[in-house]
Amino acid sequence: MEATHKGTRNVIVVNGPNLGRLGVREPDVYGSDDLAALTRLCEGWGSELGLHVEVRQSDDEAEMIGWMHRAVDEQTPVVMNPAAFTHYSYGLSDAAHMVTDAGLPLMEVHISNPSARDSFRKYSVISPVATGTITGMGFYGYRLALEAIAHLLGA
Incomplete structure (x- = not known):
């Protein structure tokens, strides 16, 4: 990925473990839409903001760390939903x-409010x-x- 794509700024949206199960996993918490719907929304919103958005998902901590390294090397801003890695992945924290x-x-996003859920979810690394x-x-x-990334980039 290059720093720009057809005159727009690239941004990666990185989703962590179990987010590939959106629409199936706890729909009362995460809703009934799946990762494909989230991908379409993010790509559309990005386009409106002059951003080329690539959405990724992995259950693999090492892969997510690699994506952070690549973002640095390619000067790509990041939206990250680290999911369960939020609470304990010091490797992902260091890469972020x-x-x-x-x-x-680097904007951290959570679909739910982790602070309003289980006690172990109240802290983010x-x-x-x-x-x-x-x-x-x-x-x-x-x-x-x-929108925050677009604002910060002056897009």
Whole structure:
């Protein structure tokens, strides 16, 4: 991925474990739409903002860390829903820190509000290194994160 795509700025949207099961997993918490619907929304919102959005999902912590390294190397801003890795992945936290250390926006997003759920979900190892955090807004939180990136980039 290059820093620009057809005159627009590239942004990656990275989703962590179990988000490939959207629409099936706990629809009362995450809604009934699936990852394909989220992908279409993010791509459309990005287009409206002059951003080329690529949505990714992995259940593999190492793959997500690799995506953060690639974002730094290619100077690509990041929207990240680290899912369960939010609470304990110091490797992902370190990689996210590299993104912001490179001067790139990294917006942390959660479909639900982790602070209103199980006690183990109340702490994020990503929030302290993220540019900003949006929680509890459903899929709309991704739009807010993309708008924040567009604003920060002056797009």
